[in-house]
Amino acid sequence: MNDKKTYSISELASEFDVTTRSIRFYEDQQLLAPARRGQTRVYSSQDRVRLKLILRGKRLGFSLAETRELFELWDETTTGSEKQLNLLLVKIAEKRAELEQQLKDIAMVQLELDSAEARCRETLNEIQQKQQTE
Amino acid sequence: MNDKKTYSISELASEFDVTTRSIRFYEDQQLLAPARRGQTRVYSSQDRVRLKLILRGKRLGFSLAETRELFELWDETTTGSEKQLNLLLVKIAEKRAELEQQLKDIAMVQLELDSAEARCRETLNEIQQKQQTE
DNA sequence: ATACAGCTTTACGTTTACGTAAACTTCCTT
């Protein structure tokens, strides 16, 4: 089955370089639901994967609400009714479109960085030419 | 030279589907600096480009502060000192790394969407099989 | 002349995503 290893909150926090406060907040926002041993949170490897996904979403500028929505989509892939599932396919397509827009945006910004770097190097060259002739 | 056309704040707002409030806020945060005719803002085509860049940054999850930093980098490509310029190259490299991380993240999320879609279609098939045999 | 459409500033309100502090339990170590 799945890795049966478990994690404490601070293990996950240091592994992913986030605060425990953040992890608890994600739980508060329904993005995580760790087990408890007494009142202590015990994270499974699935929980760990979810955390990884949350942080990945953040790097792409997803809000926590958006990421939670994605999780809900995923969860409903097995349980949903026919109508639900068709709606899901639509939402998945929407997310795809979003990602492709981001790919375009990244390509554009990369071009801008290329351009900035080129100008930067030109100016540096000019400066060094001057210093040679002085 | 550059397009000498100018734009009103509401023209830009409707073109890019943002509120005038947002545009003024970007100015407040030093991301835009339109000319004035009397007290009315007059946006040049360069201003328009900057706005486009701001929104592109937003789609990539950049904060306004980050985008402003990028603008400052760009502006300094002509004026900076040698030390400045070398520091700039470092910053540009950092941004590049960020973008490449985002590319990886997007690829991963795309795989997850593939997977979700597949599961979705499977479940739909099962449902339809059942309906056939009933 | 007035009305209104579009611009302006000022300023308080709101949401998101946490930070930070206080006060408490639990378990281990010295």
Added chain:
DNA sequence: AAGGAAGTTTACGTAAACGTAAAGCTGTAT
């Protein structure tokens, strides 16, 4: 037994990115 180290809840604070009035100026169409 006494004190940390790591966990917990509760709650107020904060930065970012605007939303949302309120109140006023400004050109122009009726």
